[in-house]
Amino acid sequence: MTPSTIELTVTQEDRRLATLAAAAVGLTLAEAAIPLPLPGVKPGLANIVTLVVLYRFGWRAAVWVSLLRIVAGGLALGTFLTPTFVMSLAGGLASLLVLALLVRLPRRLVGPVGLSVLAAFAHIGAQLGVVAVWLMPGVNLLPLLAVFLGAAWLSGLANGLVVARLLERTP
Amino acid sequence: MREVLALLRVGDWLLLLGAGMTVLLLWQHGSGGDRVVIKREGRLYLETTPRLDREIAVPGPLGDTVVEIRAGRVRVKSDPGPHQVCVRQGWLMPGQVAICLPNRVSIERGVVRYDSLNY
Numbered sequence: 001m002t003p004s005t006i007e008l009t010v011t012q013e014d015r016r017l018a019t020l021a022a023a024a025v026g027l028t029l030a031e032a033a034i035p036l037p038l039p040g041v042k043p044g045l046a047n048i049v050t051l052v053v054l055y056r057f058g059w060r061a062a063v064w065v066s067l068l069r070i071v072a073g074g075l076a077l078g079t080f081l082t083p084t085f086v087m088s089l090a091g092g093l094a095s096l097l098v099l100a101l102l103v104r105l106p107r108r109l110v111g112p113v114g115l116s117v118l119a120a121f122a123h124i125g126a127q128l129g130v131v132a133v134w135l136m137p138g139v140n141l142l143p144l145l146a147v148f149l150g151a152a153w154l155s156g157l158a159n160g161l162v163v164a165r166l167l168e169r170t171p
Numbered sequence: 172m173r174e175v176l177a178l179l180r181v182g183d184w185l186l187l188l189g190a191g192m193t194v195l196l197l198w199q200h201g202s203g204g205d206r207v208v209i210k211r212e213g214r215l216y217l218e219t220t221p222r223l224d225r226e227i228a229v230p231g232p233l234g235d236t237v238v239e240i241r242a243g244r245v246r247v248k249s250d251p252g253p254h255q256v257c258v259r260q261g262w263l264m265p266g267q268v269a270i271c272l273p274n275r276v277s278i279e280r281g282v283v284r285y286d287s288l289n290y
Contacts, residue, residue, distance in 0.1 A: 110182030117183075117190050143205075146197040153190050164178035 017061060021068035024049040028073040040127075041151045044120060044159060046073070047095070051112055051119070051163040059100050066092050083135055087127040094126030095119035112167065116160030120152035205265075207245050208279040209238060221245055221280070231274030238278055245280045247271060 234251035265281030
């Protein structure tokens with residue numbers, strides 16, 4: 001056999017990121033199977049992985065895991081490059097930006113719960129922003145925004161508590 | 172329960188509170204999106220929902236302007252003004268305004284958007 005001309009060297013960190021991203025993709029897929037009252041209201045369980053990675057391995061790793069999760073999740077769910085995917089990407093990028101800012105705050109004051117709630121807000125805010133600018137311009141989304149932000153508050157709190165617990169268990 | 176509360180730090184409480192307040196405020200504004208606003212002489216006379224069927228007589232300098240709200244729609248049923256412009260406008264679309272100028276009454280349907288910086 002001719003030796004491959006392309007040699008991909010896989011570092012230990014690559015493997016770790018891939019494993020974590022796989023966990024996040026798993027959660028995304030499991031979540032897609034749960035029937036939910038409103039389309040678009042999801043618990044966002046994959047954000048638990050993103051947050052744990054952020055605390056453990058830093059922001060760059062969190063960006064990798066999050067983007068890999070969005071692309072792989074989109075491929076698996078068949079939404080890759082559809083409007084759903086664009087919304088997911090916009091939400092993911094917005095929450096990563098918020099996390100980049102918030103993680104600089106002193107750990108003593110702000111923990112995973114605060115980060116989780118604000119990241120969830122950024123996520124849904126960016127998604128509705130995409131809807132308002134691109135998908136349904138001119139529609140009054142304000143009543144929807146309240147519903148979605150309410151859901152984001154709840155899921156952000158729940159996910160944040162899970163993250164705090166996970167970090168506490170395995171310091 | 173106590174274990175769970177111990178996971179929250181000061182900043183977390185503040186952020187949760189602020190975020191919750193934002194949701195509540197938006198909730199109120201959101202439900203205020205579907206409104207009927209009646210003004211007399213430029214001042215707010217009545218703000219109500221288009222969901223309750225009713226007729227409202229708004230007294231002006233010429234007499235009563237009668238506003239009809241039925242099945243989520245709003246129109247000026249009768250007006251003492253000479254040209255009947257606001258009556259002929261018929262049922263108002265969301266965001267539309269009917270102005271009965273001679274009687275100094277205006278009826279606005281729908282989207283009330285407060286400018287949170289200037290309001």
